[in-house]
Amino acid sequence: MSPVTLRDILSNKLKPRELGLIFKSYDIIGDIAIIKVPEPLRKRKEIIAEAVLQTHKRVKTVLQQTSPISNEFRLRKLEWVVGKKKTETVYREYGCVFKVDIEKCYFSPRLSYERMRIAQRVQPGEVVVNMFAGVGCYSILIAKHAKATKIYSIDLNPDAVRYMLDNVLLNKVQNQVVVIQGDAKNVIQQTLKNMVDRVLMPLPERAYEYLDYALLALKPVGGWIHYYAFEHAKKLENPMEKAEAKVREKLRKLNIDFEVPFRRIVRDVGPNWFQVVLDIRVQRLN
Numbered sequence: 001m002s003p004v005t006l007r008d009i010l011s012n013k014l015k016p017r018e019l020g021l022i023f024k025s026y027d028i029i030g031d032i033a034i035i036k037v038p039e040p041l042r043k044r045k046e047i048i049a050e051a052v053l054q055t056h057k058r059v060k061t062v063l064q065q066t067s068p069i070s071n072e073f074r075l076r077k078l079e080w081v082v083g084k085k086k087t088e089t090v091y092r093e094y095g096c097v098f099k100v101d102i103e104k105c106y107f108s109p110r111l112s113y114e115r116m117r118i119a120q121r122v123q124p125g126e127v128v129v130n131m132f133a134g135v136g137c138y139s140i141l142i143a144k145h146a147k148a149t150k151i152y153s154i155d156l157n158p159d160a161v162r163y164m165l166d167n168v169l170l171n172k173v174q175n176q177v178v179v180i181q182g183d184a185k186n187v188i189q190q191t192l193k194n195m196v197d198r199v200l201m202p203l204p205e206r207a208y209e210y211l212d213y214a215l216l217a218l219k220p221v222g223g224w225i226h227y228y229a230f231e232h233a234k235k236l237e238n239p240m241e242k243a244e245a246k247v248r249e250k251l252r253k254l255n256i257d258f259e260v261p262f263r264r265i266v267r268d269v270g271p272n273w274f275q276v277v278l279d280i281r282v283q284r285l286n
Contacts, residue, residue, distance in 0.1 A: 009051040014044065022048065029102055029109055030089030031060040034078065049081040060084050063102075073157040074106035074205070093137070094119075096144055097170050100135045104159035107135060111202075114266050114277065115141050118200065118226055121279075122146035127196045129217050130154065131184035131210060132203035136164035136177065143173035151177045152192060154184045185213040197223040204230040204275055211250060215282065222257075222282040228266070231274050239265060239274040247278060257283035 007019055014022075021041055027034045033052050037045045049062035061084045067077035078087060087103035093112050100107045115138050122128060124147035130139045133153035142151050155161050161181040168177045180187055199214040201207040207227050214225050227247060233239035240263045251258050262279040269275050 006051050006055050009054050013047050027109055029107060030091040031058055032089045033059045033062045034065050036065050045081055061086055078103050094141060096140050098135055098137055098167050100163055105135050105163055110267055119145040122148050125149055126198055128198045129192055129196045130200040133164060134160050136167045138200055138202060139177050140167055140171050140173055143176040153177055154180045154182060154187050156183055185210055188213045188217045192217050194219055199225045201227050204228045218282055222284050225280040227278045227280055229276055231276055232272055233274060234272060240276050243276045244278055
């Protein structure tokens with residue numbers, strides 16, 4: 001027997017035209033669901049939210065996203081619709097536990113596969129820096145699933161840093177994960193130059209701007225950079241190729257010897273917009 005879907009529950013509560021306007025997917029983080037309600041359905045948001053509660057028994061709170069993700073901390077405005085009034089929850093992923101306030105910190109459950117993909121590529125004894133660590137998901141997964149020596153985890157958002165400190169303790173990885181509040185470019189220049197084997201750049205809006213500092217963090221023998229970007233691509237264009245072309249141009253101007261042995265589309269983020277990742281292997285630095 002097929003599971004009951006949101007559209008099944010709403011089929012006798014909304015008109016067919018209204019059903020066609022409902023977003024096909026929504027985020028569930030711990031016991032909180034975040035829905036987007038199109039303007040014509042705003043008066044029906046409680047009905048839609050109640051249907052979400054019926055569809056997912058572990059969900060206790062439904063919030064409506066009322067603004068795009070924006071500002072330097074990548075936050076979105078949220079409005080309570082039904083259930084318990086709260087924005088803090090606990091999310092579990094690959095044996096790790098993450099406490100997060102989704103109103104104060106950026107968090108996406110849609111990056112779960114990508115986080116584990118990176119963790120599985122970290123080699124024993126590596127030193128890693130996560131330039132945009134958020135509440136610590138990438139860093140803690142690496143600490144739990146790889147034998148990295150140290151993972152320096154930097155974030156500018158004081159709320160994200162506070163939750164990251166909690167999550168490091170919750171997951172008992174305080175001997176591996178070093179939490180640092182600040183701007184990654186300043187932290188690297190002041191304390192992490194030529195110290196690491198692998199750099200994570202999971203902030204697509206700023207990665208290109210900060211690529212020079214990722215290079216600065218690598219040891220003289222080189223290493224890996226996991227570079228994330230948002231890229232627009234029309235029907236016959238390849239977003240990965242466009243992102244790689246920009247990176248290649250910049251690194252060649254810097255006289256860097258490198259290769260890009262792996263790239264993938266992480267997810268769609270809008271009409272003709274994609275999040276992509278490039279795994280960049282940097283050879284010996286001058």
